[in-house]
Amino acid sequence: MIELWRGLQPRARALIVGFFVLLLAAPLVADRYVLSVLTLILYFAFVGQAWNLMMGYAGQLSLGHALYVGLGAYVAALLWVRFGVGPWLGVFAAIAVAMAFGAVVGWLGFRFGVEGVYFALLTIAAAEFTRIAFDNMSFTGGSGGLFMPYEPGRLGQWWNLRGGQLLFYYVALALAAGGVVLAARLSRSRLGYQWLAVREDETAARSLGIDAFRAKMTAVLVSSGMTAVGGVFYAFYYNNLFPGQVFDIQRSIELILGPIVGGLGTVFGPVVGAFVLTPLGEGLIALTARLGIDAPGAKAVFYGLTLIAIIYLRPNGIWPWLARILGLEERTP
Amino acid sequence: MSASAAPLLAVERVSKRFRGLLAVDGVSFAVAPGDILAVIGPNGAGKTTLFNMIAGVLAPDEGSIAFAGERIAGLAPDAICRRGIGRTFQIVRPFPALSVADNVVVGALLRNPGVASARRHSLAVLERLDLIDKRAQPASTLTLPDRKRLEVARALATEPKLLLLDEVMAGLRPTETDRMVAILGRLNRESGLTIVLIEHVMRAVMALARRVLVLHHGAAIAEGPPAAIVREPAVIESYLGEEALA
Numbered sequence: 001m002i003e004l005w006r007g008l009q010p011r012a013r014a015l016i017v018g019f020f021v022l023l024l025a026a027p028l029v030a031d032r033y034v035l036s037v038l039t040l041i042l043y044f045a046f047v048g049q050a051w052n053l054m055m056g057y058a059g060q061l062s063l064g065h066a067l068y069v070g071l072g073a074y075v076a077a078l079l080w081v082r083f084g085v086g087p088w089l090g091v092f093a094a095i096a097v098a099m100a101f102g103a104v105v106g107w108l109g110f111r112f113g114v115e116g117v118y119f120a121l122l123t124i125a126a127a128e129f130t131r132i133a134f135d136n137m138s139f140t141g142g143s144g145g146l147f148m149p150y151e152p153g154r155l156g157q158w159w160n161l162r163g164g165q166l167l168f169y170y171v172a173l174a175l176a177a178g179g180v181v182l183a184a185r186l187s188r189s190r191l192g193y194q195w196l197a198v199r200e201d202e203t204a205a206r207s208l209g210i211d212a213f214r215a216k217m218t219a220v221l222v223s224s225g226m227t228a229v230g231g232v233f234y235a236f237y238y239n240n241l242f243p244g245q246v247f248d249i250q251r252s253i254e255l256i257l258g259p260i261v262g263g264l265g266t267v268f269g270p271v272v273g274a275f276v277l278t279p280l281g282e283g284l285i286a287l288t289a290r291l292g293i294d295a296p297g298a299k300a301v302f303y304g305l306t307l308i309a310i311i312y313l314r315p316n317g318i319w320p321w322l323a324r325i326l327g328l329e330e331r332t333p
Numbered sequence: 334m335s336a337s338a339a340p341l342l343a344v345e346r347v348s349k350r351f352r353g354l355l356a357v358d359g360v361s362f363a364v365a366p367g368d369i370l371a372v373i374g375p376n377g378a379g380k381t382t383l384f385n386m387i388a389g390v391l392a393p394d395e396g397s398i399a400f401a402g403e404r405i406a407g408l409a410p411d412a413i414c415r416r417g418i419g420r421t422f423q424i425v426r427p428f429p430a431l432s433v434a435d436n437v438v439v440g441a442l443l444r445n446p447g448v449a450s451a452r453r454h455s456l457a458v459l460e461r462l463d464l465i466d467k468r469a470q471p472a473s474t475l476t477l478p479d480r481k482r483l484e485v486a487r488a489l490a491t492e493p494k495l496l497l498l499d500e501v502m503a504g505l506r507p508t509e510t511d512r513m514v515a516i517l518g519r520l521n522r523e524s525g526l527t528i529v530l531i532e533h534v535m536r537a538v539m540a541l542a543r544r545v546l547v548l549h550h551g552a553a554i555a556e557g558p559p560a561a562i563v564r565e566p567a568v569i570e571s572y573l574g575e576e577a578l579a
Contacts, residue, residue: 200428209414
C-alpha cells in the first residue's frame with residue numbers, strides 16, 4: 001500500500017489528496033440535489049470499477065452485471081425486512097450469494113470455452129433468468145417489488161444504513177475510494193498481471209504458466225462480490241426493489257458506460273467516466289426541460305450522440321488522455 | 334547421445350493424427366541436460382505438432398513424453414510450464430498493450446511471486462536479450478527481430494530447464510540471426526539451459542545445435558551431429574536438396 005503510494009509522482013499524490021479532500025468537504029457547499037448527483041456519481045464509480053476489474057483487466061465481457069447488483073440488493077434487503085439482519089452483516093451474505101452466481105456463470109463460460117460475445121450473451125441470460133425467477137417468487141415480493149418499511153425510529157442508525165442524503169453520500173464516497181484502492185492494489189499484484197496476460201493473449205499466458213481458468217474465475221468472483229456491495233447500497237438508498245428494474249439489461253449497460261468512456265483497464269477510468277456521464281445525463285434532463293423539448297427519448301438521443309462523440313474522439317477513454325495532459329503518465333522503472 | 338546422464342526430455346513413439354493425416358508418426362528422441370537439439374524438416378513435417386505435444390497444447394494419440402522422469406503427455410500448457418518447460422511461438426504472441434518490461438514480468442512472476450522481485454528478474458533477462466533500452470515501449474511497437482527476442486525473454490523469465498524455440502530465426506537478417514545464436518549459445522554455456530529448437534535457418538542450426546533430428550512426413554528419418562546430418566542422402570533428398578545444390 002505504502003509502496004504503491006510512494007510509486008506515484010508527487011503531482012499525482014497532490015491531485016489525489018486534493019480531489020479527495022474536495023469530495024470530503026463537498027457537503028459543506030452542495031445542496032441536496034447536487035449531493036444526490038454526487039452520490040450517484042460515486043456509486044457508478046464504484047460499480048464501474050468492479051466491472052472494470054473483470055473486463056478492463058481480465059478481458060472478460062459481462063453485459064449482465066445487473067445480476068450482481070440485484071442479488072446484492074435483494075439479499076441484504078430481504079435479510080433486513082424479513083429477519084431484521086442489518087446491512088452491515090447482510091453485506092457479507094450479499095457478497096457470498098453474488099459470488100456463488102458469478103462462480104456458476106464463470107464456470108459455465110470458462111469451462112466450456114464460451115468466449116467473447118458468446119460469454120457476454122451468457123451473462124445477459126443469467127441476469128434475465130434471475131429477473132424472471134424474482135418476478136415469480138412471492139417470498140421476494142415478486143414483480144410487485146420489495147419495500148423497506150419507513151421506520152423513523154431507526155433514522156440515524158448509520159450502521160444499518162438508515163439515514164439521510166449525507167449518510168449515503170459518505171458511504172458512496174467510502175465505496176468509491178475503497179474501489180480505487182482495491183483496483184490500484186490488484187492492478188500492481190501478481191493476479192493483476194495474470195489478468196492482463198489473459199486479456200492480451202490467453203494462449204501465450206498459459207504458456208507462461210498461468211492457469212487461465214483460475215485467473216478468469218478469480219476476476220469474476222472479485223467483480224461479482226464487489227458489485228454486490230454496490231447492490232446493498234442501492235437497496236438501502238432507494239428503499240424499494242423491482243426485479244424488472246434492478247435486473248434489467250439497461251442497468252447493466254449504464255454500469256459499464258463509465259469505465260468504457262473513462263478508460264478500460266485503468267484505475268481512474270471508471271471514476272472519470274462516472275464524473276463525466278452522470279452529470280451529463282442529469283444536465284441533459286435539465287436542458288431538454290428548459291428548451292421545452294418534451295419529446296420522449298430526447299434525452300436519450302442527446303446522450304447517445306455525446307457518447308458517440310466521446311468514443312470517437314477518445315477511443316481509449318478520457319483518463320489516458322487526461323493523464324497525459326496532467327503529466328501523470330506512468331514511467332516504467 | 335550421452336548414455337550416462339538420464340535424459341531431461343524423453344519422447345517415445347509419439348504419434349498424432351488429425352483426421353486422416355498422420356502428422357507425427359511414432360517419433361522417438363531424447364535430450365540430455367545441457368544439450369541443444371535442432372528439429373529440422375520441410376514444411377508440414379510435423380515439427381510444430383511435435384512441439385505442441387511437448388508443450389501441452391495437444392495430447393499425443395500414442396506414445397509417451399517424459400520430462401525429468403515425469404510423464405507429462407496430456408498435461409495442460411500452464412502445468413507443463415510450471416514443471417520447467419518454456420516455449421516460444423512460431424507466430425510471435427507478445428502481449429501487445431503491455432510494455433516490453435511487463436511482458437517479461439508476467440513470465441518472471443511464475444517463480445518470483447512478488448512483483449518487485451519479478452521486475453528485478455525481468456530486467457536482468459531483458460539485459461541478456463539486448464532489450465533493456467526498449468523496456469518502456471509497448472510490445473506492439475517492436476520490430477519483428479525485437480519481438481522474436483521478447484518471445485525468448487518472456488519464456489526465459491519463467492526460468493525453464495528446457496526451452497522450446499519454434500523458428501525464432503525466421504524472418505531475421507543474417508546479422509540478427511548471428512546475434513540470436515550468440516545469445517542462445519551463451520545461455521546454454523553459462524546456465525546449462527537445455528534447448529530444443531525448430532529451425533529452417535541452417536546457418537543457425539549448424540552454429541548452435543549439437544544434434545539434429547530430421548522429420549519428414551511426420552517420421553524421424555535421421556538423427557545425429559549436424560555435420561553428419563547434412564551429408565545424409567535421405568536428408569538432402571527430402572529437405573536440404575535445393576539448398577545443397579545452390
